[in-house]
Amino acid sequence: MNQVTAPAPMQIVLGVDPGFSVTGFALVAKAQRITVLDCGYLKMSAQKTLVQRTGQFYAFFSQKIIDHQVTHIALETSFLGKNAQTFLKLGYLRGILYLLAEQHQLELSEFAPREVKLAVTGSGGASKDQVADMMQRLFPTLSSLPMVERADATDALAVALCGLWNQQSYLQRIQR
Amino acid sequence: MNQVTAPAPMQIVLGVDPGFSVTGFALVAKAQRITVLDCGYLKMSAQKTLVQRTGQFYAFFSQKIIDHQVTHIALETSFLGKNAQTFLKLGYLRGILYLLAEQHQLELSEFAPREVKLAVTGSGGASKDQVADMMQRLFPTLSSLPMVERADATDALAVALCGLWNQQSYLQRIQR
Numbered sequence: 001m002n003q004v005t006a007p008a009p010m011q012i013v014l015g016v017d018p019g020f021s022v023t024g025f026a027l028v029a030k031a032q033r034i035t036v037l038d039c040g041y042l043k044m045s046a047q048k049t050l051v052q053r054t055g056q057f058y059a060f061f062s063q064k065i066i067d068h069q070v071t072h073i074a075l076e077t078s079f080l081g082k083n084a085q086t087f088l089k090l091g092y093l094r095g096i097l098y099l100l101a102e103q104h105q106l107e108l109s110e111f112a113p114r115e116v117k118l119a120v121t122g123s124g125g126a127s128k129d130q131v132a133d134m135m136q137r138l139f140p141t142l143s144s145l146p147m148v149e150r151a152d153a154t155d156a157l158a159v160a161l162c163g164l165w166n167q168q169s170y171l172q173r174i175q176r
Numbered sequence: 177m178n179q180v181t182a183p184a185p186m187q188i189v190l191g192v193d194p195g196f197s198v199t200g201f202a203l204v205a206k207a208q209r210i211t212v213l214d215c216g217y218l219k220m221s222a223q224k225t226l227v228q229r230t231g232q233f234y235a236f237f238s239q240k241i242i243d244h245q246v247t248h249i250a251l252e253t254s255f256l257g258k259n260a261q262t263f264l265k266l267g268y269l270r271g272i273l274y275l276l277a278e279q280h281q282l283e284l285s286e287f288a289p290r291e292v293k294l295a296v297t298g299s300g301g302a303s304k305d306q307v308a309d310m311m312q313r314l315f316p317t318l319s320s321l322p323m324v325e326r327a328d329a330t331d332a333l334a335v336a337l338c339g340l341w342n343q344q345s346y347l348q349r350i351q352r
Contacts, residue, residue, distance in 0.1 A: 054271055055278030078264055084256040091267015092274055095230055099272060102231030 011167050012037070013072045014064060014106075015160025017152055018093035020044060020053055024152030025061075026160040027068050034164065036139050037068055039157050041149045050089065058096050065104050073101050073108045074163025076116060076155075111162045119165065120158045131158050187343050188213070189248045190240060190282075191336025193328055194269035196220060196229055200328030201237075202336040203244050210340065212315050213244055215333050217325045226265065234272050241280050249277050249284045250339025252292060252331075287338045295341065296334045307334050 010031055017024040021044065027037040042060050044053040064070065075097060080087050101108040114124040121134050132154040136142050142154070186207055193200035197220065203213040218236050220229040240246065251273060256263050277284040290300040297310050308330040312318050318330070 051274050051277045051284055054274040058275050058278075080256075080260040080264075084263070087260070087264060088254055088256075088267045088270070091264045092271030094264070095268030095271030096275060098227050098230040098268055099234050099275070101227045102234075108227055 010069075011072065011164060012068055012070050013074050013160045013163035013167070014061070014068070014070045015074045015156045015158070015163055016061070016097060017076065017156040017159065018057075018090060018097070019152070020050065020089055020093065021046065022149055022152050023057065023093070024149070024154070024156035025064065026153060026157035027064065027070065028157070028160045028164055029068075030164050034161070036142070036157065038064070039139075039142060039153050041152045041156075043149070050092070054092055054096060057093055058100070061097065061100055062103075065100060065106070070104070070106060072163050072167060073097055073106050074159045074166070075108070075110050076159050077110045077112050079113075107167075109163050109166050111159060111166075116155075116158050116162050119162050128155065131155060134158075186245075187248065187340060188244055188246050189250050189336045189339035189343070190237070190244070190246045191250045191332045191334070191339055192237070192273060193252065193332040193335065194233075194266060194273070195328070196226065196265055196269065197222065198325055198328050199233065199269070200325070200330070200332035201240065202329065202333035203240065203246065204333070204336045204340050205244075206340050210337070212318070212333065214240070215315075215318060215329050217328045217332075219325070226268070230268055230272060233269055234276070237273065237276055238279075241276060241282070246280070246282060248339050248343060249273055249282050250335045250342070251284065251286050252335050253286045253288050255289075283343075285339050285342050287335060287342075292331075292334050292338050295338050304331065307331060310334075 010029060012027065012029045015026045023042040026039040029035050029037055044056055078090055098108065117126040117131060118124040121130050128151045132151050135154040135157050186205060188203065188205045191202045199218040202215040205211050205213055220232055254266055293302040293307060294300040297306050304327045308327050311330040311333050
């Protein structure tokens with residue numbers, strides 16, 4: 001007698017690398033195999049106020065979440081760099097993603113940049129170019145991305161993959 | 177012949193002193209004189225996740241904005257303290273207020289803490305207690321506030337007043 005098992009629910013992860021100028025994003029899904037549903041970036045004009053850009057960011061990702069029936073959001077943790085005000089403002093966009101997670105009942109995971117690089121390239125100290133090259137090798141159709149914002153999009157793709165892997169092997173990962 | 181002039185549109189300012197534990201807020205309006213419509217604080221349980229608290233913060237202030245027909249939001253500018261992660265997380269709540277400003281077409285003003293203290297007490301180096309005492313003197317009905325979160329509410333009230341004064345004498349203020 002064959003055993004019939006229900007298919008696992010589809011996991012659709014939105015990975016985001018937020019910025020008030022350029023925000024990289026990627027949507028990945030896992031059914032039989034991992035597919036990239038969408039990968040690119042949102043550019044927001046410096047002519048617009050921060051209030052306008054915050055609204056634009058919210059509207060853009062609300063739509064992506066609805067269109068692709070996203071189940072999880074994945075983000076990199078943020079560390080204080082040279083500019084404290086830039087760091088604070090990154091928090092505005094992260095707050096919007098937290099709100100979207102609440103409004104659409106999504107799980108939200110955060111990964112340290114080192115953890116993302118290690119997971120996708122095998123080295124925690126990999127450069128952005130090395131991450132981009134690895135993403136391109138895994139998903140050859142990405143080569144249609146314009147080179148200039150490529151690293152923003154591939155960073156978001158790397159974190160989205162971490163979100164997907166994290167869901168799939170959650171128990172193993174928290175034990176390591 | 178008497179001249180008839182249209183009354184100036186009512187200004188209703190929401191002042192907020194955000195925090196993931198306690199957020200002070202105040203709603204002030206100016207018609208004939210300045211009145212405090214509401215003043216208090218939102219406490220969010222540490223048992224809830226940041227995602228849940230971000231959602232609660234958004235819902236709470238959405239409702240206040242609708243109930244009181246708010247026209248402006250006033251905030252203190254934020255400076256990096258000892259804990260960078262606390263500073264980043266404050267950004268989440270500030271981002272929510274930016275989003276609410278965009279969604280409800282409100283003006284948003286920010287004031288340096290020194291500027292707020294100077295405006296309400298005459299001294300840029302005033303303590304939280306001095307700000308609270310001055311607010312109590314201006315609005316004696318505030319004495320019903322519980323003492324423990326009083327400073328959060330009165331700080332928000334002070335920044336709300338700055339928002340109101342700023343609207344009323346905008347041209348003079350930007351020239352000083």
